[in-house]
Amino acid sequence: NEPFDLRLPTPGCYLDPEKAGMDSDALFKGMTEHLFFTLGKLATSASPHDLYMALSYAVKDRLMTRYLASQEVIRKKPQKTVAYLSAEFLIGPQLSNNLLNLGITKEAEDALKRFGIESLSTILEVEEEPGLGNGGLGRLAACYMESLASLQVPAVGYGIRYEFGIFNQLIRDGWQVEVTDKWLKGGWPWELPQPDESCFVGFGGRTESYRDDKGKYRSRWVPSEHAIGVPHDVPVLGYRVNTCDRLRLWRADATESFDFYAFNIGDYYGAVEEKVASETLSKVLYPNDGTDEGRRLRLKQQHFFVSCSLQDMLRSLEKRSIPVTEFANHWTVQLNDTHPAIAVAELMRLLIDQYQIGWDKAWNITTSSVAYTNHTLLPEALEKWDLSLFSDLLPRHLEIIYEINWRFLQQLRLRYPGDDKILQKLSIIDEEGSKSVRMAHLATIGAHHINGVAALHSDLIKRQLLPEFAELWPEKFTNVTNGVTPRRWVALANPSLSNLLEKEVGPDWITNMELLKKLENKKDDANFLQEFEETKLRGKRKLASFIHTKTGILVDPSSLFDVQVKRIHQYKRQHLNALQIIAQYLRIKNGTSNYKAPRTVIFGGKAAPGYFMAKLIIRFINGIADVVNSDPDMEGLLRVVFLPDYNVKLGEIVYPATDLSEQISTAGKEASGTGNMKFAMNGALTIGTLDGANVELRDLVKKENFFLFGKTESEIMHLKNNSYSPKTFIEKCPELQEVIRLIEIGHFSNGDKELFKPLLNSLTGNDPFFVMADFEDYLNKQDEVSNFWNNKKAWNKMALLNTARSGYFSSDRSIREYCESIWKVSPMPVEITCDIEEIT
Ligand code: H53
Known part of the structure; x- marks a missing residue:
C-alpha cells in the first residue's frame, strides 16, 4: 500500500x-x-x-x-468498493x-x-441542513456512510442532489403547513461539482432490433428524451482516520440549453420547455416516508440516479483498464430499499447493449454484485409501477425485465410443476387489475443477498412477505440490524455525557462502543449516578430553552421529559400517546391522580403532505397541548409540546434531553426504528412494544430496564384474523370511554365536534393499528414509569445501564456485518x- x-x-x-x-x-x-x-x-x-x-x-x-x-x-x-445506492441521504x-x-x-x-x-x-x-431525506431510511444511509469511512472501507454513496429537500414544517392554528426547503439559497460550501464526469440518461422512446457486425439480431433502445447528470461530490471523512469517502449526488441538467430548431422557428417557449422538464428531475424530494405514490416523475428520478451511478462505476473500471467483466470484483452495489431496484435491469442493459456482453455472463455479473435491503413490510410502501407507465418511460428495461422474469418462471416450473399459483405469486409482473411491475420481486431475483433491518423484521420477511422466495433461496436471506453513528448521536450531540464517558472508560468508546460495558461497574455508585444525572439535566435545560424560544411554552427541566420524535404515521401511534395524555389530564382534573411525576410530553415529526390522518394527528396533539398548557390545574404537573420542524439538528438537542423514549408502534409494523437506539445511547429509558429493534434493545439492556407493554406481533395477527373489534376493548375500560367522550364533545377543539371525528371513527371503527387493544396496558405501564421516576437512584441506574449496554447499536457494528457477510x-x-x- x-x-x-x-x-x-x-x-x-x-x-x-x-x-x-x-x-x-x-x-x-x-x-x-x-x-x-x-x-x-x-x-x-x-x-x-x-x-x-x-x-x-x-x-x-x-x-x-x-x-x-x-x-x-x-x-x-484496485480493491472492491461499496456503492451504496439510496434515493435519500439525510446527512445533517x-x-x-x-x-x-x-x-x-x-x-x-x-x-x-x-x-x-x-x-x-x-x-x-x-x-x-440539507434535508435530502424523509426519515429513518435516509438518516440510516448517512450513518452508514460515516461508519464506512471511519472503518476505512472504500465507498461511494450515490444519490440525488435535490434542489428542494424535505419541506420545512410550520404549525399554524395547530395544523402543519409545508414550506419549501431552500437549503441552497445561501450557498452550500461542502460540495464539489464535477461537470467533467457528467453522464447521459435516456427516457421514453422505443426499442428496435438490428443486426450487429456478426449478423446477430440484437435489441437497442432509442430514447426520445435525455437528461444529463452532473455529479456533486460531498466528502465523508471517517473519525480520526485518513479515509475520506464520497457522497456522489447527481443534479439533472438539460442536454441542450435550447432546442435550436424550435428556437429558430419562433417556438421560444417550446424550446425552453424541454430544458425545464429535464431539470425538474432533481428538483424536489418526494415527501412520503414509506408510502409509494407511483408517480411518473419519481420513477424518472430513480432511473436517473441509478443509471448515472452505474455508468460511473463502469467508467471507473475503464479508466483503470479493468475489463467490465470484472465488475463484481470491484463494485458491490447495495440497494437501499427498492427505490434503486431498477439497477438490476439497468446494469443488464448497460452490459448487454453497451458492452455487448452475452445474457448469461451479464446476469452472472449483476447477481454477483447487487444486494438488496428491505426496510418495510407495509403493503402501501412496496413499490409497484404501472405497466403502461413503465413501458412508456423505460421500454428497453421492460423487455429485459420480461426476459429475467421468463427465465425465472422457467426455473419455478421445473421446481413446482403445474403450480400456476406460485408462478403468479412470485412473478415480477403483477397480473391482477391494471398490471404492474413489482420492484421488490425484481430486487429479490437480481440480488445475491436480501436483508431485513432488525431480527424480528428479517424473520417476518421470510415468514410473511416473501416466504416462497425464502424457501427457494434460503441462503440469500439474512439480517443486519440497523445502527447509528456514535460520533453524531453521542459525541457531537451530547458533549457533557461524552466527557463523562471519556473520563470513565477512556476516549476509545467513540470507535468501540462495547467499551461502555465497563460502566456497569458504576451502577451502584451514588456519586457517579449523580454525575450521570447532571449530564442529562444539562441537556434538558438546553431543550427547555429551545422549546421556550420556538413555542413560548415554559417547561420545567426537573420534570420527566417524555419524548416521541419520528415521522407522523398511524402505525407509529402518536395518537396512542395523545390518548394517554388525556387520561392523565382527566385524572388530575378529577382528583384521582396520584401524580407524583410531573411530566413534559414532547412530540416532533413531519406528516406527508397528502396524508390526511397524520396531519389530523398533529392537529389533535396541538389541541390537547392548548387545553393542558392553559389550565392552571395542570401547572407543575403536565405540559404538552409539539416541536415544529423536527430534523437532524433538532434531534441533536432532543436525544440528550430525554428521560423516556416512546417506541410504541403496533407490533410487526416498524421494521427497525433507529431513534430508539439514539435515545438508549443517551441514557433514556424506553417504553415500547415488541416491535422492530425494540426487541433486541430489550434483550440487551435486560427486561428490568425496559418498560414493555402491548400485544405481540402474533397476538396482533390473531386479533386480525379473528375479526378484531375495538369496541370490546373500549367496553372493558371506563377510563378509555371517558377519554373518547371528552374528544367527542369537542373539549380539545373549542367545542367543534366534527374536527376529530375521522380520527375517532377510525379508532372506534376498524382501528387498523390496534390502538384500542393496547391502550389499557400502555396506561398501566405509564403508571409504572411514574413510580420509578420517584426513585431517582433506581431510575439513574436503569438509565446508565441503557447507555452501558447500547454499544451493539453502533452503525460500526452494522457496517462490519455488511462487509463480512454481504459485501466481502x-x-x-x-x-x-x-x-x-x-x-x-
Ligand atoms: O427505514 C428505517 C427503519 C424504519 C423504516 C424506515 C423506512 C423509511 O424511512 C422509508 C421507507 C421505508 O420502506 C422504510 O420505517 O423502521 O428503521 C431504516 O431501516
Missing part, C-alpha cells in the same frame, strides 16, 4: 496528516482568505453566516488531502461533524475568537506521508 505523496501541488500548507495547517493560526488565516477571496467580504463586516461559510471552506480545504489520497489508493491498488449539518472527525474543534473555537465569536455554537446554528470487502487504510520541510 503505497503512501500518498503529499508533495503534490496542493495549495496552502494543510498537508501534514497530524498537525500542519490544523492549528488555530492556520485556520484563522484560511478563514481570512476565504472571507476575502471566496466570499468578497472584509473580516470587519462579516456576518455569522459569512463566518460560517469561511470556516466551512477552510475546513473543507483540510479534507482535500485525505479525500484525494483515498481515491488514489483505489486507483493504484456538516461543519461540526467534520471538525470532530478531523479533531480540530478546539482550534476552530480559538480561530473564531479572533473574529470576536465567543462560542462555536453561534456559528453552527446558522448552518442550513475489507478495510483499506489510507497512508499519507509528507516532508513538512519541503512543503512549507
Whole structure:
C-alpha cells in the first residue's frame, strides 16, 4: 500500500496528516482568505453566516488531502468498493461533524475568537441542513456512510442532489403547513461539482432490433428524451482516520440549453420547455416516508440516479483498464430499499447493449454484485409501477425485465410443476387489475443477498412477505440490524455525557462502543449516578430553552421529559400517546391522580403532505397541548409540546434531553426504528412494544430496564384474523370511554365536534393499528414509569445501564456485518506521508 505523496501541488500548507495547517493560526488565516477571496467580504463586516461559510471552506480545504489520497489508493491498488445506492441521504449539518472527525474543534473555537465569536455554537446554528431525506431510511444511509469511512472501507454513496429537500414544517392554528426547503439559497460550501464526469440518461422512446457486425439480431433502445447528470461530490471523512469517502449526488441538467430548431422557428417557449422538464428531475424530494405514490416523475428520478451511478462505476473500471467483466470484483452495489431496484435491469442493459456482453455472463455479473435491503413490510410502501407507465418511460428495461422474469418462471416450473399459483405469486409482473411491475420481486431475483433491518423484521420477511422466495433461496436471506453513528448521536450531540464517558472508560468508546460495558461497574455508585444525572439535566435545560424560544411554552427541566420524535404515521401511534395524555389530564382534573411525576410530553415529526390522518394527528396533539398548557390545574404537573420542524439538528438537542423514549408502534409494523437506539445511547429509558429493534434493545439492556407493554406481533395477527373489534376493548375500560367522550364533545377543539371525528371513527371503527387493544396496558405501564421516576437512584441506574449496554447499536457494528457477510470487502487504510520541510 503505497503512501500518498503529499508533495503534490496542493495549495496552502494543510498537508501534514497530524498537525500542519490544523492549528488555530492556520485556520484563522484560511478563514481570512476565504472571507476575502471566496466570499468578497472584509473580516470587519462579516456576518455569522459569512463566518460560517469561511470556516466551512477552510475546513473543507483540510479534507482535500485525505479525500484525494483515498481515491488514489483505489486507483493504484484496485480493491472492491461499496456503492451504496439510496434515493435519500439525510446527512445533517456538516461543519461540526467534520471538525470532530478531523479533531480540530478546539482550534476552530480559538480561530473564531479572533473574529470576536465567543462560542462555536453561534456559528453552527446558522448552518442550513440539507434535508435530502424523509426519515429513518435516509438518516440510516448517512450513518452508514460515516461508519464506512471511519472503518476505512472504500465507498461511494450515490444519490440525488435535490434542489428542494424535505419541506420545512410550520404549525399554524395547530395544523402543519409545508414550506419549501431552500437549503441552497445561501450557498452550500461542502460540495464539489464535477461537470467533467457528467453522464447521459435516456427516457421514453422505443426499442428496435438490428443486426450487429456478426449478423446477430440484437435489441437497442432509442430514447426520445435525455437528461444529463452532473455529479456533486460531498466528502465523508471517517473519525480520526485518513479515509475520506464520497457522497456522489447527481443534479439533472438539460442536454441542450435550447432546442435550436424550435428556437429558430419562433417556438421560444417550446424550446425552453424541454430544458425545464429535464431539470425538474432533481428538483424536489418526494415527501412520503414509506408510502409509494407511483408517480411518473419519481420513477424518472430513480432511473436517473441509478443509471448515472452505474455508468460511473463502469467508467471507473475503464479508466483503470479493468475489463467490465470484472465488475463484481470491484463494485458491490447495495440497494437501499427498492427505490434503486431498477439497477438490476439497468446494469443488464448497460452490459448487454453497451458492452455487448452475452445474457448469461451479464446476469452472472449483476447477481454477483447487487444486494438488496428491505426496510418495510407495509403493503402501501412496496413499490409497484404501472405497466403502461413503465413501458412508456423505460421500454428497453421492460423487455429485459420480461426476459429475467421468463427465465425465472422457467426455473419455478421445473421446481413446482403445474403450480400456476406460485408462478403468479412470485412473478415480477403483477397480473391482477391494471398490471404492474413489482420492484421488490425484481430486487429479490437480481440480488445475491436480501436483508431485513432488525431480527424480528428479517424473520417476518421470510415468514410473511416473501416466504416462497425464502424457501427457494434460503441462503440469500439474512439480517443486519440497523445502527447509528456514535460520533453524531453521542459525541457531537451530547458533549457533557461524552466527557463523562471519556473520563470513565477512556476516549476509545467513540470507535468501540462495547467499551461502555465497563460502566456497569458504576451502577451502584451514588456519586457517579449523580454525575450521570447532571449530564442529562444539562441537556434538558438546553431543550427547555429551545422549546421556550420556538413555542413560548415554559417547561420545567426537573420534570420527566417524555419524548416521541419520528415521522407522523398511524402505525407509529402518536395518537396512542395523545390518548394517554388525556387520561392523565382527566385524572388530575378529577382528583384521582396520584401524580407524583410531573411530566413534559414532547412530540416532533413531519406528516406527508397528502396524508390526511397524520396531519389530523398533529392537529389533535396541538389541541390537547392548548387545553393542558392553559389550565392552571395542570401547572407543575403536565405540559404538552409539539416541536415544529423536527430534523437532524433538532434531534441533536432532543436525544440528550430525554428521560423516556416512546417506541410504541403496533407490533410487526416498524421494521427497525433507529431513534430508539439514539435515545438508549443517551441514557433514556424506553417504553415500547415488541416491535422492530425494540426487541433486541430489550434483550440487551435486560427486561428490568425496559418498560414493555402491548400485544405481540402474533397476538396482533390473531386479533386480525379473528375479526378484531375495538369496541370490546373500549367496553372493558371506563377510563378509555371517558377519554373518547371528552374528544367527542369537542373539549380539545373549542367545542367543534366534527374536527376529530375521522380520527375517532377510525379508532372506534376498524382501528387498523390496534390502538384500542393496547391502550389499557400502555396506561398501566405509564403508571409504572411514574413510580420509578420517584426513585431517582433506581431510575439513574436503569438509565446508565441503557447507555452501558447500547454499544451493539453502533452503525460500526452494522457496517462490519455488511462487509463480512454481504459485501466481502475489507478495510483499506489510507497512508499519507509528507516532508513538512519541503512543503512549507
Ligand atoms: O427505514 C428505517 C427503519 C424504519 C423504516 C424506515 C423506512 C423509511 O424511512 C422509508 C421507507 C421505508 O420502506 C422504510 O420505517 O423502521 O428503521 C431504516 O431501516
